[in-house]
Amino acid sequence: xxxxxxxxxxxxxxxxxxxxxxxxxxxxxxxxxxxxxxxxxxxxxxxxxxxxxxxxxxxxxxxxxxxxxxxxxxxxxxxxxxxxxxxxxxxxxxxxxxxxxxxxxxxxxxxxxxxxxxxxxxxxxxxxxxxxxxxxxxxxxxxxxxxxxxxxxxxxxxxxxxxxxxxxxxxxxxxxxxxxxxxxxxxxxxxxxxxxxxxxxxxxxxxxxxxxxxxxxxxxxxxxxxxxxxxxxxxxxxxxxxxxxxxxxxxxxxxxxxxxxxxxxxxxxxxxxxxxxxxxxxxxxxxxxxxxxx
Amino acid sequence: xxxxxxxxxxxxxxxxxxxxxxxxxxxxxxxxxxxxxxxxxxxxxxxxxxxxxxxxxxxxxxxxxxxxxxxxxxxxxxxxxxxxxxxxxxxxxxxxxxxxxxxxxxxxxxxxxxxxxxxxxxxxxxxxxxxxxxxxxxxxxxxxxxxxxxxxxxxxxxxxxxxxxxxxxxxxxxxxxxxxxxxxxxxxxxxxxxxxxxxxxxxxxxxxxxxxxxxxxxxxxxxxxxxxxxxxxxxxxxxxxxxxxxxxxxxxxxxxxxxxxxxxxxxxxxxxxxxxxxxxxxxxxxxxxxxxxxxxx
Numbered sequence: 001x002x003x004x005x006x007x008x009x010x011x012x013x014x015x016x017x018x019x020x021x022x023x024x025x026x027x028x029x030x031x032x033x034x035x036x037x038x039x040x041x042x043x044x045x046x047x048x049x050x051x052x053x054x055x056x057x058x059x060x061x062x063x064x065x066x067x068x069x070x071x072x073x074x075x076x077x078x079x080x081x082x083x084x085x086x087x088x089x090x091x092x093x094x095x096x097x098x099x100x101x102x103x104x105x106x107x108x109x110x111x112x113x114x115x116x117x118x119x120x121x122x123x124x125x126x127x128x129x130x131x132x133x134x135x136x137x138x139x140x141x142x143x144x145x146x147x148x149x150x151x152x153x154x155x156x157x158x159x160x161x162x163x164x165x166x167x168x169x170x171x172x173x174x175x176x177x178x179x180x181x182x183x184x185x186x187x188x189x190x191x192x193x194x195x196x197x198x199x200x201x202x203x204x205x206x207x208x209x210x211x212x213x214x215x216x217x218x219x220x221x222x223x224x225x226x227x228x229x230x231x232x233x234x235x236x237x238x239x240x241x242x243x244x245x246x247x248x249x250x251x252x253x254x255x256x257x258x259x260x261x262x263x264x265x266x267x268x269x270x271x272x273x274x275x276x277x278x279x280x281x282x283x284x285x286x287x288x289x290x291x292x293x294x
Numbered sequence: 295x296x297x298x299x300x301x302x303x304x305x306x307x308x309x310x311x312x313x314x315x316x317x318x319x320x321x322x323x324x325x326x327x328x329x330x331x332x333x334x335x336x337x338x339x340x341x342x343x344x345x346x347x348x349x350x351x352x353x354x355x356x357x358x359x360x361x362x363x364x365x366x367x368x369x370x371x372x373x374x375x376x377x378x379x380x381x382x383x384x385x386x387x388x389x390x391x392x393x394x395x396x397x398x399x400x401x402x403x404x405x406x407x408x409x410x411x412x413x414x415x416x417x418x419x420x421x422x423x424x425x426x427x428x429x430x431x432x433x434x435x436x437x438x439x440x441x442x443x444x445x446x447x448x449x450x451x452x453x454x455x456x457x458x459x460x461x462x463x464x465x466x467x468x469x470x471x472x473x474x475x476x477x478x479x480x481x482x483x484x485x486x487x488x489x490x491x492x493x494x495x496x497x498x499x500x501x502x503x504x505x506x507x508x509x510x511x512x513x514x515x516x517x518x519x520x521x522x523x524x525x526x527x528x529x530x531x532x533x534x535x536x537x538x539x540x541x542x543x544x545x546x547x548x549x550x551x552x553x554x555x556x557x558x559x560x561x562x563x564x565x566x567x568x569x570x571x572x573x574x575x576x577x578x579x580x581x582x583x584x585x586x587x588x589x590x591x
Contacts, residue, residue, distance in 0.1 A: 010416035014424070017409040017468055020401070024465045025431050028442030035441075091334045100579050104572065105338055107582065108345065111571025113526045115543045116564045123351055123561065124344045131347050134363050162344065170582065223435040226528050230547075244437040244529075251441045252533070264438040271433045279426065 035261035053262035062238070063263065066246045067270075073242060074221040077160045081217060084161065085168025086206065090198070092173050103173075106166045118230025121159045125231075145232055149239035152232045156240055159227060164220070168213045175209040176202060207285065215278045222271055243267055345568065352561035359557050374562035384559075387542035388566065390456065394531070394539065395524045397460035398467055402520050403513065406471035411501070413472065414479035415487065428469040436529045439465065447534055454536045462534055463524045470523065471516050478512030479505075511581045518578045525570065542567055 036054070039047045057063060092106070093099045109117070125145060127133040136143035145152045179201060187197045225244035228234065234241035247267060251260035351359055352374055353367040378384040412418070413425060443462055444453075452458040486508070490500045506513065532544035546563050575582070 004415060004417045006417045008418045010412040010418045010421075013408040013412035017405040017472065018424075020405055020461070020464055021428065021431060021468055024443075024461055025434070025439075028439050028446055031442035031445065032438065088334075088337055091330050091337070093334075102334065102338070103579055103582055104575050105341060107575045108568065108572065109341060111522055111525065111568070111575065112564075113528060113543050113567050115528045115546065116567050119546065119560060119564055120344045120348050123557065124347050129351070129359055129363060129557065131343070131363075131365075162341065166341075174582075219433050223437070225437060226543075244435055247435075247437045248440060248529070251437070257441070260441065264435075267435060268433075268438050271435065272430055275430070275433050279429070 032261045032264050035257045036265055039258055049258065053258045054266065057259055057262045057266060063246060065238070066241055066243050069239075069241070070222060070243045073157070073160075073224070074218055076157055077164070077221050078214060078217055080157070080161050081165045081168050082210070082214065085165050085213070086172050086210075088165065088169040089172030089176055090202070092169070094177070103170075106169060108166075109163050110166050112163075114226035115230050117159065117163050118227040121155065121162075121227070122231050125155055145236075147236055149236055152236060152240050156228050156231060159231065160221065160224070163227065164217060167216065168210075171209040171213040172206055175206045179205050208282075211278065211282050211285065215275060215282075218274060218278070219271060222274075348561050348564050351557055352565045354558060356556065356558045374558040375566075377559060378562055378566060384545060384563065387540060387545035387563075390535070390539045391525065391531075391541040391543070392570070394456040394459040394463070394541070395521060397456055398463045398524045399517055399520045401460060402464055402467040402471045403517060406468055406475055406516070407506070407513075408501075410472045410475035410479055411505070413476045415484065425472075428472055432466050432469045432473070434465065436465075436527065440529065440533055443530065444533055453534065454538050456539045458534045459531045459539065459541070460524075462530045463527060467520050467523055470519060474516045474519060475509070475512060478509045478515075482508055514578055515581050518574060518582070521574055522571070 037049060037051075039049050088106070092102055112120070122130075124130045125133045125143075127137055127144065133143055133145075142148075143151055145155050183201050184197070187201060192200075223244055224242055225248065228240050228242060229245055232240045234245050247260060247263055250256050250263060254260075350365075350367060353370050353372070354364070355369065355371050355373065358364070358367070358369060413421065439462075447453045447458045447462075452461070482505070486504070487500065490504055491497075495504070528541065528543040531541045532547075535541065535544070542563065546560060
């Protein structure tokens with residue numbers, strides 16, 4: 001194992017990064033905390049309000065619904081993308097020109113700006129000019145994402161699966177590539193079934209990358225903004241309004257500094273809490289592995 | 295006589311069963327091979343179909359788009375692309391986006407390299423907490439930082455500049471870079487550092503001459519991720535800019551004219567935002583498999 005040396009001069013190496021991140025994270029976050037406990041009228045008039053904004057935010061039914069929708073959305077996309085991603089990683093060719101070609105094609109959705117992803121699906125699903133919208137209507141289904149909340153939800157989930165399954169697939173693909181051939185040879189000698197190979201050789205190797213994948217996917221799906229904003233604008237009604245969009249409307253649209261700051265802090269804390277649970281899980285996994293190794 | 299041919303009835307039966315089994319297994323694996331290819335092709339079609347549709351739209355004139363649905367352009371036109379590369383309000387969007395993405399990549403990688411080295415090689419007061427705090431920045435929703443950023447950059451006079459966006463994207467890109475690089479650096483044995491120091495290398499010289507070349511594929515992968523996350527982000531980029539540094543994403547949202555949305559131009563602009571990504575993926579295609587595990591398999 002790699003034993004680290006105790007040396008506090010390492011702080012000097014970290015300092016430049018720390019200053020930059022402090023500038024772009026700590027100062028703004030302090031501003032948010034500052035606003036969340038005050039009622040600001042203008043630059044000179046402000047009152048200390050304590051936890052009033054927090055109470056108001058937590059009791060706001062519109063925000064509670066947005067939070068529920070957000071959780072429903074995040075868990076749905078995780079439940080679809082993780083198994084699908086593993087499946088695709090198992091199917092991807094391992095060598096030759098096909099391997100590179102498939103890699104590039106699969107990666108493509110990840111590198112498209114998020115609002116363009118929204119535009120692509122907006123065009124694709126329109127009833128008059130989009131292939132999918134037109135096709136579904138020709139098949140006799142009255143598909144309309146601006147009227148039906150079910151259609152809007154289905155389309156957003158399909159869009160997210162299209163957009164982000166590649167990340168899980170590529171993570172798993174890289175995990176699978178690191179399994180030595182000898183393992184597969186041993187399995188063949190044992191006449192292990194395909195399922196046994198997956199369960200006892202491939203899946204254990206994938207745990208690490210899957211934890212990273214689930215973490216990244218949870219975070220990003222919880223912060224989703226541009227794609228549904230472009231595709232449905234949060235509608236019909238507010239059926240696809242997620243947390244980021246509620247927050248942006250509050251902070252920029254209505255300029256409600258206090259409530260939106262309190263909302264920001266609660267929002268951030270929820271993500272932190274969930275991610276902290278994941279982080280502890282990663283650490284415990286690594287600890288287990290080290291104990292087994294020695 | 296061929297000695298390998300069996301003579302007793304049991305042996306004959308056994309040999310027949312064995313060859314039969316082999317043939318059946320080969321047939322099954324061949325059909326499995328075809329099923330795999332079929333499923334993979336189906337997924338690729340699913341990925342490509344919306345993109346194809348965008349391309350299809352971008353090659354049609356607006357009257358053809360609205361005139362009726364056609365599976366491929368009947369009358370290929372490049373007018374939308376011509377408009378984008380000649381009108382400065384359009385192509386400056388690309389220039390701005392690329393400017394702040396490159397700036398952000400340079401800033402992030404240059405401060406992340408020493409920091410990641412420190413995390414991978416030393417223990418120091420508060421190292422674990424600091425690392426976790428860094429990761430929390432990766433989890434911060436950009437929407438939370440929208441208003442404070444706007445005010446902060448307005449106050450320091452950086453509003454509507456490329457630097458503002460590049461610095462704002464550091465919020466998630468520096469932690470990401472430190473995280474990925476730390477993984478790659480930890481897989482380099484520590485003995486290399488020690489040998490170099492015994493040989494009389496100073497730290498900066500060792501770092502630039504020996505260490506950086508050793509993790510060059512890790513740096514390439516990190517740059518790929520930095521590009522990816524800075525290129526696709528729009529919420530912060532469009533809030534912190536107005537006219538001088540406007541990214542292509544927010545230029546695209548302004549295509550709604552008096553006569554409705556200019557679908558052709560929107561599609562052509564969309565197609566052009568995909569191209570830089572493809573170029574970048576092509577360069578790192580051989581490292582991508584390793585890179586996506588972030589150096590942690």
